[in-house]
Structures are given as C-alpha cells and as structure tokens.
Amino acid sequence: MLSIDPNQQTERENYKLLVGTVIPRPIAFVTSMSADGLVNAAPFSYFNIVSSDPPLLSISVQSRAGVLKDTARNAIEAREFVIHVVDESNVAEVNKTAASLSPEESEIDLTGLTLIPSEVVKVPSVEQAKVRFECQLEQAVELGGTRLLIGKVVRFHIDESIYENGRINPEALKPVSRLAGTNYAKLGEIFSMKRPD
Numbered sequence: 667m668l669s670i671d672p673n674q675q676t677e678r679e680n681y682k683l684l685v686g687t688v689i690p691r692p693i694a695f696v697t698s699m700s701a702d703g704l705v706n707a708a709p710f711s712y713f714n715i716v717s718s719d720p721p722l723l724s725i726s727v728q729s730r731a732g733v734l735k736d737t738a739r740n741a742i743e744a745r746e747f748v749i750h751v752v753d754e755s756n757v758a759e760v761n762k763t764a765a766s767l768s769p770e771e772s773e774i775d776l777t778g779l780t781l782i783p784s785e786v787v788k789v790p791s792v793e794q795a796k797v798r799f800e801c802q803l804e805q806a807v808e809l810g811g812t813r814l815l816i817g818k819v820v821r822f823h824i825d826e827s828i829y830e831n832g833r834i835n836p837e838a839l840k841p842v843s844r845l846a847g848t849n850y851a852k853l854g855e856i857f858s859m860k861r862p863d
Contacts, residue, residue, distance in 0.1 A: 682846065685711075690843030690851045693752035694725050695760045697781075698740035699789045700769065705781060706736040707763045707773040707792070709752065711844035721819040722804060723749055729811035736769050738806070738813040745803040746787040747817060750795035754840040754852060759794070786820045796839055798823035 672680050685691075694713035698706045712726035727738040734742075741747045752760050756779070763773035774781060774792075781790040787800045801817030828838040836853055843851045 685844075686846040689845050691845075693757075693760070693842060693844050694723070695750040695752050695756075695763070695792065695795065696725060696737050696741075696747055697750070697774075697789050697792060698737050698747040699744055700736070700740050701743060704770065705772050705774055705790055706740055706769075707777075707779075708735070708737050709760050709764055710737070713749075716816055721822075723799060723801065723817050723819060725749070725815045725817070726809075727813045727815060729813075730766075732811060734813065738815065739769075741803055741815050741817075742806050742813070744789065746789055747801050747803070747815070748784055748787065748789050748791045749799040749801060749817065750792050751797035751839070752842050753796055754842055755796075756792075756794045757842045757850065784821070785823075791823065795823075796825040796828055797834075 670683070691711040692713055694710045696708055696710060700706065710725045710727065712728075714724055716722035716724045725737075727735050729735065729738075737747070759777040759779050762776045765773060765776060767773055780793040782793045784791045784798075784800045787802065789800075791798045791800070799817070799819045800821040800823070802820050804816045804818045807814040807816070824834070828835050836856065841853060845851055
C-alpha cells in the first residue's frame with residue numbers, strides 16, 4: 667500500500683488522487699445570474715446533499731488563480747442559483763458550458779439549451795433538465811480558495827416521466843456521473859441490500 671503525504675505533492679497531484687478515487691460523483695449543472703442579468707452556467711462534480719430537513723444541497727466551487735469563478739461570485743451576490751441534475755440526454759450540451767469564458771459571456775450561448783423562468787428565484791432554469799432545484803443561498807463557507815455554497819431548495823421541479831408515487835425512478839432519470847479526466851459513467855447495475863436493524 668502506498669503512503670503519500672499530500673503536503674509533499676502539488677495541488678494537481680492531490681487533485682488526481684481525489685477525483686480518481688472519490689467516484690462516481692454526481693454532477694450539478696448550475697445556473698446563476700450576475701447583477702447585470704447575464705446568466706452563467708457551469709457543471710460541478712463536487713456536489714452533494716447536506717440535509718433533507720431543511721432540504722440543503724452543497725456545491726464546492728474552486729477559484730481560478732485566486733479569482734472567484736462566476737458561479738460563486740453570482741451566487742454570493744444574488745443569494746440564489748438553480749441546480750440541475752445532469753443526465754444522458756443533456757450531458758453533451760452541459761459539457762460545452764465547461765469552456766472558460768469571460769464574465770461578460772454566457773455559456774448558454776454555446777449550447778442548444780433553453781432558459782425558462784424559475785418560479786421562486788430570479789435565476790432562469792434550463793428546460794432540458796429532468797430535475798431542477800431552485801435554491802436560495804443558505805451559507806457560503808470560505809475554505810482557502812474554495813467556496814462551499816450551501817443552497818436551500820425552495821422549489822423542486824421533477825419531470826413526470828421519472829416520478830413514481832413520491833419517488834424518483836433512477837432508470838428513467840438516467841443520471842450521469844463524473845469520474846476522472848474526460849471520463850463519465852452511466853448508472854450501471856442496481857442492486858439492493860437490507861440494512862441491519
């Protein structure tokens with residue numbers, strides 16, 4: 667077994683170990699809006715559930731050369747954003763939004779995705795997503811150059827095709843997850859195990 671001291675490695679070396687082992691990671695496709703009304707859209711695989719009561723989701727947004735990325739800056743200033751679940755039907759278009767653009771350009775313009783009004787927040791949503799979470803910023807935690815954004819879900823939007831008796835059918839959702847490098851994964855085999863009492 668290798669024993670590696672992260673303090674003796676570069677950030678990129680640590681990054682490769684983390685993203686290669688903490689897999690698969692769900693992908694949050696996040697829309698946010700600048701004070702000028704420009705919609706920013708970007709995918710994030712440092713994404714998870716924080717709590718169900720209240721419903722809270724987290725996204726970790728790393729800085730680029732010490733500068734806040736548009737998503738973090740917009741979410742902190744406007745105190746709202748929308749998270750979309752990435753699935754097989756939209757992953758190719760979402761991938762286009764990973765391009766590095768200036769804050770004056772919208773990644774949505776690179777895609778065939780359609781913006782629609784949200785119900786509670788001012789930030790538009792993406793019509794092609796089967797799951798959308800309208801979020802208000804609960805807290806932004808500074809962790810070095812990273813911002814951990816914790817969003818409180820103020821509205822769920824669930825496509826009827828994946829909704830069954832209050833539950834989500836994962837095989838109908840067809841979520842896509844992030845691995846390392848340019849690799850992604852589909853849902854794969856589902857199995858069940860009874861949890862101990």
